[in-house]
Amino acid sequence: MHIPSKAKFICRCCAAPVEVDAGVCHCCxxxxxxxxxxxLLLSPFAIAFYVIVALAFMTFWFWQDL
Numbered sequence: 662m663h664i665p666s667k668a669k670f671i672c673r674c675c676a677a678p679v680e681v682d683a684g685v686c687h688c689c690x691x692x693x694x695x696x697x698x699x700x701l702l703l704s705p706f707a708i709a710f711y712v713i714v715a716l717a718f719m720t721f722w723f724w725q726d727l
Contacts (some may be wrong), residue, residue, distance in 0.1 A: 672684075673691070
């Protein structure tokens, strides 16, 4: 009888083993180390981009009212 083993998750940056629902890697500190999409959406570059887009949206929204 074949007994399947549990899936082993590794960090995408440093290849250290991490838990299934780990919020950060215990070795390198990367946010959501096993999910490529979450890592991309929560990267520092993406957050800066979100801030710039929000400021541009607010500028054009209030510019229209003048």
